[in-house]
Amino acid sequence: MGRAPCCDKANVxxxxxxxxEDSKLKAYIEQHGTGGNWITLPQKVGLKRCGKSCRLRWLNYLRPNIKHGEFTDEEDNIICTLYMSIGSRWSIIAAQLPGRTDNDIKNYWNTRLKKKLLLCNKQRKDQRPRTGSYINHNKLEMMKEHENFFATHQTINNAYSWPSQQILFSTLIAPQNHDLAESSSANSHNFQYSSTDQVYFSQDQLCQISSTNQLPSMNLVNGNTCNMVSNGYYPSNGVVINNGLQEYNNYNSVGLDHDALNSTSTTHSQQVDKSVLEMVNSSTISTTSQDQSTSWEELSPLVNYPPSVFETVSPYYVFEEQRYMGLLKQ
DNA sequence: AAAATCAGCAACCGCAGTGAA
DNA sequence: TTTCACTGCGGTTGCTGATTT
Structure with a gap:
């Protein structure tokens, strides 16, 4: 027994x-709003459509400031970076790209961006063979650097008191203290994440963290801007996810070393996001249909050890979801 | 020129989360 | 506490135009 359908499918x-239909829906919503009830909306508008269909049409096509057409390089970078770190959470990724919808980004990734990355990767493989010793050497160095970083940035890990205005930090690794996320349960309630892959920072803390970075800025809910932190994630095992295509050829990228990733010291391995481990273990990034599945091996060169990362590194990457959610509530 | 294949994307489906009753 | 209507989201489908054979 399934759940009841949201509408009479035979009559929609x-x-x-x-x-x-577009003009009817647009005119009605612009004049009256959605009324917070999509199911009854079609009837009010005079459309023989399912409420879900109306909602989708409005969000993906009719609402103001929707941007269609070519994605910029900057947008490519943001999508790549976020996909590599949080996977296919399209609504979150869309929150970073004003005017873009999650559906747009999903389609763009599946049809073009992924192929672009794979092509890029193939070209790199042809040009620059990998060596195991290089991997191991750099991993050790990275881990040392990482230890040093955390030793000198204790405020990030030990800031347990949170001002009221908070934004979401999502991390590739769980924070040192998972209670950070728990302590913000009221806020985490608004976002559909598990407590092990998120932590909230106040805006003050965020700006403090981001003050040394060199990446494009990002708009916050209150209209302020904040720079994206670092040129990639900085997980505790030293693996850094690159910030996208432009830097792609600048680093001596090495592939993700499965054994090394799984066998890092206990505290480190515990902090690696389990979804990443799953990807590594299965060697597959789950995408949509089978023929579109993407091998982690193929994409893993995007996971880099860029030497320059230590000069400006911060361990977390920021993204902000509330702007997008705000749009949804309009 | 026609058929087959591919690529892009709009739209749908169904699950999970949420909140009101 | 439970139930259920509703929303939001990610995955998937299928249509259409472009390209290739």
Whole structure:
């Protein structure tokens, strides 16, 4: 027994929207809003459409400031970086790209960006063979650097008192103290994440952390801007996820070493996001249909050890979801 | 020129989370 | 505490135009 359908499928129109339907829906919402109830909206508007269909049409096509067309390099970079770190959480990724919808980004990734990355990777493989000794040497160095970083940035790990205004930090690794996330349960309630892969920082702390970085800025909910932190994640095992295509050829990238990743010291391995481990273990990034699945081996060269990362590194990457959620509430 | 294949993308489906009753 | 309607999201489908054979 499944759940009841949201509408009478026999009596609703499906398929592409006509210009008339678009203008009806747009005019109604602009005048009256959604009323917080999509299910009853079609009836009010006079459309023979499912409420979910109306919602989708509005969010993906009709609402103001929707951006269609070519993605910029900067947008490519943001999508790549976030996908590599948080996976296919398209709504979160969309929150970083004003005017873009999650559906747009999902389609763009599946049809073009992924291929672009794979092509890029193939070219690199042809040009620059890997060596095991290089991997091991750099991993050790990275781990040492990482230890030093945390030793000198204790405020990041030990700041347990949070001012009221908070934004979400999502991390590739769980924070040193998982209670950080628990302590913000009221906020975490608003976001659908497990407590092990998120932690909240106040805006003050965020700006303090980001003050040394060199990456593009990002708009916060209150209108302030904050720079993206670092040029990649900085997980405790020393693996750094690159910030995208532009830096792609600048680093002596090495592939992710499965054994090394799984056998890092206990405290480190415990902090590696389990989804990453799953990807590594399965050697596959789950995408959509089977023929579109992407091998982790193929994409792993995006996981880099860029030497320059230590000059400006901060261990976390920021992203902000509330702007997008705000749009949804409009 | 026609058929087959591919690529892009809009739209749908169904699950999970949420909150009100 | 439970139930259920509703929303939001990610995965998937299928249509359409472009390209290749």
């Amino acid at each position: 129109k499906r398929g592409p929207w006509s210009p008339e």
